[in-house]
Amino acid sequence: MSIGVDAAALGMSNAVTANSGDVNSGYWNPAGLMEVKDKQLALMHASYFANIAQYDYAAFAMPIDEKSAFGISVIRFGVDDILNTTQLIDDQGNIDYNRISLFSAADYGVTLSYARKALLDGFTYGVNAKVIRRVIGKFANSYGFGFDFGMQYKTQNGWKLGFMLRDITTTYNVWNIDEEEYAKVSGAVAGQNQDLPETTEITLPKAQLGVAKKFEFHGDYSLLAAINLNMQFAKTNDIVNLDFVSIDPAAGFEFGYLDMVFLRAGVGNFQNEKQIDNSQTLSFQPNIGLGFKYRGVQVDYALTDIGDQSVALYSNIFSLKVDLGIFRR
Numbered sequence: 001m002s003i004g005v006d007a008a009a010l011g012m013s014n015a016v017t018a019n020s021g022d023v024n025s026g027y028w029n030p031a032g033l034m035e036v037k038d039k040q041l042a043l044m045h046a047s048y049f050a051n052i053a054q055y056d057y058a059a060f061a062m063p064i065d066e067k068s069a070f071g072i073s074v075i076r077f078g079v080d081d082i083l084n085t086t087q088l089i090d091d092q093g094n095i096d097y098n099r100i101s102l103f104s105a106a107d108y109g110v111t112l113s114y115a116r117k118a119l120l121d122g123f124t125y126g127v128n129a130k131v132i133r134r135v136i137g138k139f140a141n142s143y144g145f146g147f148d149f150g151m152q153y154k155t156q157n158g159w160k161l162g163f164m165l166r167d168i169t170t171t172y173n174v175w176n177i178d179e180e181e182y183a184k185v186s187g188a189v190a191g192q193n194q195d196l197p198e199t200t201e202i203t204l205p206k207a208q209l210g211v212a213k214k215f216e217f218h219g220d221y222s223l224l225a226a227i228n229l230n231m232q233f234a235k236t237n238d239i240v241n242l243d244f245v246s247i248d249p250a251a252g253f254e255f256g257y258l259d260m261v262f263l264r265a266g267v268g269n270f271q272n273e274k275q276i277d278n279s280q281t282l283s284f285q286p287n288i289g290l291g292f293k294y295r296g297v298q299v300d301y302a303l304t305d306i307g308d309q310s311v312a313l314y315s316n317i318f319s320l321k322v323d324l325g326i327f328r329r
Contacts, residue, residue: 001109001130006044008291011266016212019160026113031124031126032152034115034117055077058074067116072111075110083102128148139182140177144171145172167205263289268287270282298322303316
């Protein structure tokens with residue numbers, strides 16, 4: 001749930017908390033769903049770790065009335081066809097390749113979003129209710145529940161401000177471990193895996209603060225500039241790391257022509273990395289992207305981590321967004 005969705009947003013290094021205003025806002029900031037004027041559908045696919053892991057996303061959003069909107073999204077991140085060799089050697093020490101089986105390790109996230117206009121002009125707010133499902137073959141599975149809250153404010157001169165608080169109640173995943181399956185592997189390595197793992201997994205709250213503005217040039221050209229401050233309430237390797245909060249800034253730009261062709265760039269994920277000699281270096285993640293929109297259909301592409309500058313592995317990401325109103329015209 002922390003990777004991000006939509007190649008357009010990823011091309012801008014996720015600096016979209018303030019300006020997100022389409023079907024993908026259910027993930028980035030549910031308050032942005034108020035910008036959806038008709039039914040919208042979004043799809044995305046990406047491959048990670050040399051095509052070992054598959055990341056897929058689908059979302060739908062629509063206005064309820066002039067003052068509210070609704071959205072739903074589904075995310076799956078999984079590694080499939082993992083070889084289970086725990087039964088390869090039987091009790092007599094014989095190797096039998098027919099005893100090898102396959103399993104998947106996958107995470108699922110389903111988010112229901114609701115957005116509404118506030119009484120104060122220019123303000124919108126939204127909430128997410130999330131269900132997290134994680135499965136590791138027959139060995140273990142879990143369910144988790146969480147909530148997000150977001151706000152956006154648009155000034156009369158075009159500036160946009162956004163605030164997103166993720167997992168506001170702390171998201172808990174409770175695991176159910178199949179003890180019979182666990183017993184089959186608990187003695188595979190002497191002295192290891194002797195005790196059952198923890199059955200509770202906790203995701204702490206995170207906050208994102210963003211500002212954005214779109215500049216128009218001669219009617220044909222536009223430049224969207226956006227900045228995000230991504231905050232975790234713990235001490236991490238982020239470029240700003242205090243005892244009570246760590247902050248990772250991100251900046252993104254989108255150059256548009258005729259609101260049809262888009263070129264994007266962004267930089268984020270600034271991390272202090274400790275080297276072997278105990279010195280520290282600053283790593284960062286540059287992203288680029290392209291987009292094309294015509295008659296309600298938008299196709300986007302992003303290449304993340306250009307030049308392998310950060311510890312994150314680069315990936316090619318494709319996404320599609322369709323305004324379903326085009327089928328009624």
